[in-house]
Amino acid sequence: MPGLHENDLDADPVAQFSAWFAEAGTDAVALVTASADGEPAGRMVLLKGADERGFAFFTNYTSPKARDLTANPRAALVFYWPPHRQVRVAGAVKKIGAEESERYWRSRPRGSQLSAWASHQSEVVPGRHALEARVAELDADFGSADVPSPPFWGGFRLVARTVEFWHHRDDRLHDRLRYRREGDRWVIERLSP
Ligand SMILES: Cc1cc2nc3c(=O)[nH]c(=O)nc-3n(C[C@H](O)[C@H](O)[C@H](O)COP(=O)(O)O)c2cc1C
16 A cells, blocks of 8 residues: 655645545544633534635534634544545634525525524433424424524634644554645645654
């Protein structure tokens, strides 16, 4: 299995990421946040775009992750694409504008939209029945109209400060190549495995 060589890399980490992402077959990624007082938390989200503006994902703005990101707007993403690849991204996070969030909202199936409305994400519920009853209620309320986006839902974008590409080697002398932002350019450095 070939490894990862400096010469293989695109000068731009987003282009390099996009090449690997296209081969990955999944958009799931671990998002790591920390609260204002340093309590870490990780969970999976779906990556809904990666370009020069950053790495986008969508969620409930009152969720624990959103509370972390509001109080401490820095985060890390960890992708694992078996069997050989890991990508780590770290940087600052900002909210995606309402218009862009709305565009993505409209692309979602009605069922997902109703579920987002019904969910006070990560709050304790008496049982699944309560959630299903709330969805049925909302379904009836909205009738045949389009389901508007909830004011408590939208996206965040992580603006990368570092992006590291890791490639497995059988002898465990793995390849690690990290892009680090320095002013307006990217510096690529090899890290010890
Ligand atoms: C594969 C996968 C994808 C997920 N995608 C999202 C997502 O895009 N947005 C989201 O809010 N939660 C997503 N979740 C659920 C989160 O992992 C998590 O349970 C939820 O957002 C609550 O997290 P919090 O309490 O840390 O805010 C996903 C879970 C899995 C397993």
